[in-house]
Each structure stands twice: as C-alpha cells, then as structure tokens.
Amino acid sequence: MNASQNLIQRLPTELGGLPAGPIERIEHQLLPWEKRCHALADVLDYHKLINTEEKRCGVEALGGEIVGALSYYERWIVAFANILFRKQLITPEELAVKMDEVAARHGREENA
Amino acid sequence: MNMTSIGGIVKADGEASRFHAGDRVAISTRFPIGHYRVPLYIRGKTGVVESVTEPPAVNNEEEGFGRNAGMKRHYYRLAIPLAELWPGYTGSANDGLRIEVSESWLERR
Amino acid sequence: MHPHDHTPILAPDEAPGYYEVMETAVRELLIEKHLIGPDEIRRQIEVLDSRTPALGAQVVAKAWVDPEFRARLIANGRKGCEELGITFYDDTELIVLENTDKIHNLIVCTLCSCYPRPVLGLPPDWYKLKPYRARAVKEPRKVLAEFGTPIDDDVEIRVSDSTSAVRYLVLPLRPAGTEEFSEGELASLVTRDAMIGVTKVSTERRNIQ
Numbered sequence: 315m316n317a318s319q320n321l322i323q324r325l326p327t328e329l330g331g332l333p334a335g336p337i338e339r340i341e342h343q344l345l346p347w348e349k350r351c352h353a354l355a356d357v358l359d360y361h362k363l364i365n366t367e368e369k370r371c372g373v374e375a376l377g378g379e380i381v382g383a384l385s386y387y388e389r390w391i392v393a394f395a396n397i398l399f400r401k402q403l404i405t406p407e408e409l410a411v412k413m414d415e416v417a418a419r420h421g422r423e424e425n426a
Numbered sequence: 427m428n429m430t431s432i433g434g435i436v437k438a439d440g441e442a443s444r445f446h447a448g449d450r451v452a453i454s455t456r457f458p459i460g461h462y463r464v465p466l467y468i469r470g471k472t473g474v475v476e477s478v479t480e481p482p483a484v485n486n487e488e489e490g491f492g493r494n495a496g497m498k499r500h501y502y503r504l505a506i507p508l509a510e511l512w513p514g515y516t517g518s519a520n521d522g523l524r525i526e527v528s529e530s531w532l533e534r535r
Numbered sequence: 536m537h538p539h540d541h542t543p544i545l546a547p548d549e550a551p552g553y554y555e556v557m558e559t560a561v562r563e564l565l566i567e568k569h570l571i572g573p574d575e576i577r578r579q580i581e582v583l584d585s586r587t588p589a590l591g592a593q594v595v596a597k598a599w600v601d602p603e604f605r606a607r608l609i610a611n612g613r614k615g616c617e618e619l620g621i622t623f624y625d626d627t628e629l630i631v632l633e634n635t636d637k638i639h640n641l642i643v644c645t646l647c648s649c650y651p652r653p654v655l656g657l658p659p660d661w662y663k664l665k666p667y668r669a670r671a672v673k674e675p676r677k678v679l680a681e682f683g684t685p686i687d688d689d690v691e692i693r694v695s696d697s698t699s700a701v702r703y704l705v706l707p708l709r710p711a712g713t714e715e716f717s718e719g720e721l722a723s724l725v726t727r728d729a730m731i732g733v734t735k736v737s738t739e740r741r742n743i744q
Contacts, residue, residue: 356624
C-alpha cells in the first residue's frame with residue numbers, strides 16, 4: 315500500500331507494532347478539568363448522547379496532526395464538540411459565544 | 427436435574443455462534459477506512475478460537491456512527507502466536523496474542 | 536510523543552487554558568439545554584474517585600484465599616467483582632486472566648486506551664502513550680524487562696489487546712511466604728502494575744500503586 319493509502323487505511327490512533335522508543339513511566343494526577351472531562355464522557359454515554367464507540371470514532375476523525383499535538387483529554391473535548399455539532403445538539407456559534415463568556419469570567423474575577 | 431433441549435426450536439440469525447472453541451479461523455483482509463476495531467497487524471492472520479464471548483453483541487464498528495441497533499453477532503477470543511504476527515520474533519514460540527474479534531471479520535480455515 | 540505529557544499544575548489564580556474553557560462551555564451548554572443534569576458531572580467524579588487499584592487488589596486477595604470465589608471470578612469476571620459491590624458503570628464485561636508458573640498475562644489497548652476502569656480506576660499515562668501501546672504486542676519480553684520483570688523462556692506470555700466491550704484484569708501469582716497473611720495484608724501487596732501484568736507481586740512491596 316502506498317503512503318497516501320496508508321494514511322487513510324491506518325487510523326491515527328492505531329499503534330500496534332509501530333516502531334517506538336523506551337517506555338517512560340509517565341503518570342500525572344488528573345487536572346480538575348480533565349477529571350470533569352472524563353466524567354462528561356461517562357455522563358454522555360449514560361444519556362446515549364455520545365457512546366464510547368462514537369467518542370473513539372470522533373477522536374480518530376481529528377486526524378494525525380491533531381491527535382499528535384493534543385493531549386488525551388484535549389482530544390476528547392474537541393471530539394465531543396464536533397460530534398455534538400454533527401448531531402445538531404449545539405452549534406459552533408453557540409460554543410464560541412459560550413467560550414468567550416467563560417474566558418471573560420476569569421478576567422472579571424481578576425479585576426474585581 | 428438434567429434437562430434435554432426441547433426440539434423444534436429455530437434460532438434467529440446470529441443467536442448461535444458460527445465458530446466454537448478450537449476452530450481455526452482467519453481474519454479477513456478488507457481495509458475499511460473511517461473506523462474499525464480490528465487492528466492492521468492481525469488482518470489476514472490465522473488463529474484459534476480460545477473461547478466464544480457471550481452474549482452476542484451489536485457490531486461495535488457500526489456503533490461508532492451512532493447505530494446501536496442491528497443484528498447482533500458473537501465476538502471470539504482468538505489466540506495467535508506472536509511468531510506468526512511478527513517476522514523474526516525472538517521470544518518464546520509459545521508467546522501469543524489474545525484478542526476479541528467480531529464474527530463479521532472471521533472466515534473458517 | 537507530544538508536548539503535553541508533563542501537564543503543569545495551574546496556580547489557583549491562573550486563567551483556565553483553552554481546553555478547560557471548552558470543557559466548561561460544553562458542559563454548561565449541555566446543562567442549559569437540559570441534555571444533562573446540573574449535578575451529574577459532580578456525581579460521576581465521585582464514582583471515578585471511588586475506583587482505585589485498591590478495589591482490584593481486594594478482588595485478587597479474595598481470589599487467593601477463596602478457591603470457590605476464584606473459580607466464579609474466572610468464569611465471569613464482572614459477576615465476581617459485583618459480588619464485592621464493584622459495579623460496572625460503563626457496562627463492560629471483564630475477563631480475569633490467571634497467571635501461573637507457566638503463563639504470564641499482560642494487557643494493552645493498541646487502538647485506544649481500554650482499561651478495566653470500574654475495578655482499577657483510571658489508567659496511568661504510560662499505558663495510553665505510544666511506546667507501551669506499540670511495543671507490548673510486538674516485544675512483550677523487552678517491555679517487561681523495562682519494567683524490571685524478566686520472564687523465563689519456558690514461561691508463555693499472553694498479551695491481551697482490548698478491542699471490544701470486554702476488559703481484562705490480571706490475577707497475579709500469590710508470592711511465596713504469604714501463607715499466614717490475612718486477606719487485608721495480601722491486598723496491600725497487590726499493585727496496579729501487577730494487575731496490568733507489567734510486574735509481579737512480591738512481599739517487598741507494601742503500598743498500593
């Protein structure tokens with residue numbers, strides 16, 4: 315299979331057998347937002363809004379560059395946003411407006 | 427009490443497992459794009475069914491696109507020697523992979 | 536390897552990062568639209584925080600001292616854990632993989648990060664990163680050696696790669712010299728890494744990891 319086909323036929327998240335270096339024993343305590351993000355995945359699954367397989371599919375669909383650049387939970391939250399858009403449960407505009415509002419809150423608290 | 431099965435019962439498609447423990451099976455060599463749950467490194471390889479996973483379940487590859495209904499199929503826990511998967515494998519000849527694969531991906535060998 | 540492995544701890548008055556803002560915004564929108572309830576995230580965090588390797592260690596210790604429980608656990612891992620009150624909130628099934636003198640089991644997910652979360656809690660970063668996920672299925676002996684766990688040639692290694700709704704938990708060998716240990720003392724020997732299969736249980740270790 316040529317290089318272009320390989321990009322399409324191998325999901326960016328599939329790693330079995332690929333060349334890789336030594337295993338660094340990295341662990342970190344989840345940041346509060348990461349814990350909330352994990353909890354969000356479970357709650358979305360309970361409600362059948364986004365099941366586990368849809369989440370995996372959503373992360374895969376981010377493509378290799380984004381999968382490589384974002385951390386584990388960063389990939390999840392972007393995937394959730396994309397899936398929610400596709401299901402027409404939220405719109406990109408709604409999310410953008412809400413994100414500005416959330417970001418501005420911290421600014422207001424700082425200046426209070 | 428030893429009950430024998432009642433005769434004349436017809437099972438629905440997919441209720442009975444197509445393969446059984448001990449069967450030799452091969453993993454299909456198709457290459458779906460978009461989403462899959464069968465790793466590339468086992469495509470086309472042959473293994474032995476170690477056990478049948480019960481009960482049959484919805485095809486998880488289709489679940490990735492929000493489809494959580496449809497015909498249920500069995501998954502099978504396969505044993506595949508690592509020496510068969512990786513040319514020049516230097517561990518023991520008895521070292522093996524165990525992996526669950528959907529019936530839709532298997533052919534009898 | 537991407538640059539976010541060593542995530543810095545934010546100072547309390549630091550502005551939330553881009554992805555934290557996104558998470559907060561998604562959550563609030565879903566609550567506003569009544570798609571999820573306002574307390575569900577907090578409740579699920581409590582569920583997650585209650586699932587640690589200590590649960591798995593108790594399952595292992597009980598299997599070591601109670602042969603009938605062990606048999607039930609091997610026959611159906613989820614049902615065995617449920618006997619101890621460990622619920623499977625993610626609706627996965629569990630296969631408990633018995634290590635013996637001749638068989639050593641190891642678990643991995645090469646496609647994503649499947650892990651027996653209901654009974655072990657959340658996986659360590661290294662389990663989710665490329666080196667482990669790429670190499671565990673191809674050169675398990677070298678991987679195990681990197682964890683300080685050399686395996687004799689006459690021992691068979693079985694690597695279980697999770698791909699479906701079934702999860703795996705390794706039931707490690709009970710170390711020698713523990714015949715007089717209580718179930719609680721036995722549980723305190725069992726580490727998370729032993730239940731993944733990258734290490735063995737020894738009497739030298741007394742903490743849960």
